[in-house]
Amino acid sequence: MIYFFxxxxxxxxxxxxxxxxxxxxxxxxxxxxxxxxxxxxxxxDFGDHLQNIVNKYPEASLFTCLTNRVGNRGQCYxxxxxxxxxxxxxxxxxxxxxxxxxxxxxPVNRVISGYLLxxxxxxxxxxxxxxxxxxxxxxxxxSRKVLLKGGIIYLMEGVYVFHKYxxxxxxxxxxxx
Numbered sequence: 001m002i003y004f005f006x007x008x009x010x011x012x013x014x015x016x017x018x019x020x021x022x023x024x025x026x027x028x029x030x031x032x033x034x035x036x037x038x039x040x041x042x043x044x045d046f047g048d049h050l051q052n053i054v055n056k057y058p059e060a061s062l063f064t065c066l067t068n069r070v071g072n073r074g075q076c077y078x079x080x081x082x083x084x085x086x087x088x089x090x091x092x093x094x095x096x097x098x099x100x101x102x103x104x105x106x107p108v109n110r111v112i113s114g115y116l117l118x119x120x121x122x123x124x125x126x127x128x129x130x131x132x133x134x135x136x137x138x139x140x141x142x143s144r145k146v147l148l149k150g151g152i153i154y155l156m157e158g159v160y161v162f163h164k165y166x167x168x169x170x171x172x173x174x175x176x177x
Contacts, residue, residue, distance in 0.1 A: 002031040002050055002118070011025060014173035015131035015138040027099040028122035036115040038164035039067070041088070042094035046159070049098065053156055056103055058079040061151030062107070063118040065159035066097065077160060088177060108153040114139020116162050123151065144155060 003025050007017035025032055029055055043049065053063065067075055068082040068090055076082070077093060084090070109165055117139060124130075126143035131138045146153060 001027075002033055002047065002054070004033045004047075006033065006035045006037050008037060009135070010049055012135045014135045015133050016158060018131040018138065022124050026100070028120065030121055030127065032117075032119060032121060032124070034114065039115050040162045042087070042091045042162055043098055049102070049159060051154075053103065053105070053159070054118070055105065057104045057105060057154060059152055060105070060154045061119060061123045061146045061149075062112075062153045063105070063156055063158045064112045064114075065116050065161055067115060067161050067163040067165075068093075069163045069165035070113045070115055074108070074110070075115075076114055076153065086166075090162045092162070094162075097160045098158045104157040105154035106157055108155050109147070111147070112137070112143045112153060112155075114142065115165070116161060117142065119146075122158045127151075132171040
C-alpha cells in the first residue's frame with residue numbers, strides 16, 4: 001500500500017510533521033509518498049502508476065520524479081526550470097512521458113529535492129527513523145542518509161508533476177521563514 005501525505009507545519013518544522021505522518025503508517029513494508037503542497041499529479045492513474053513502479057523495483061530505497069520547477073535541475077524536465085504555468089501544457093508533458101517511459105527509472109547518486117519522496121517506512125527506520133528538524137534541506141538530508149547507507153535512489157522518468165515552486169522568484173524563501 002502507498003500512503004499519500006502532504007504534511008504542513010505552522011511551526012515551520014516540516015521534518016517533525018513528516019515524522020508524525022510516517023508514524024501513522026502501520027507496516028514497515030508500506031510505502032509513503034510525501035508531497036509538497038504546491039505539486040499536482042497530472043495523470044488520473046498516478047496511484048496505479050506509482051504502485052506498478054514500486055512493484056517493479058523493490059530494490060529501490062527512494063524514488064522521486066520529474067517536474068517543471070525545482071532548484072535541482074537534474075529533477076527538472078529537460079534540465080530546465082519552466083516559466084510556463086499553463087497546466088494543460090504540463091499535462092501533455094506528463095501524459096507523453098507516462099506513455100513513453102512508464103517503467104523507466106534512472107539511478108540518482110546525489111541528494112535530491114523532496115517535492116515528492118516515495119519510500120518504504122522501513123527505509124525511514126534504517127536511516128535513523130526521523131527527518132531532521134526544520135523546514136529547509138530536510139529532504140536533502142534524508143536522501144543523503146539513504147545514499148550513505150548504500151541505498152538506491154531512482155528518478156521515475158515516466159512520472160511528471162506540476163510544481164508551483166517559488167513563482168514569486170526562484171530565490172524567494174519568504175514563505176519558508
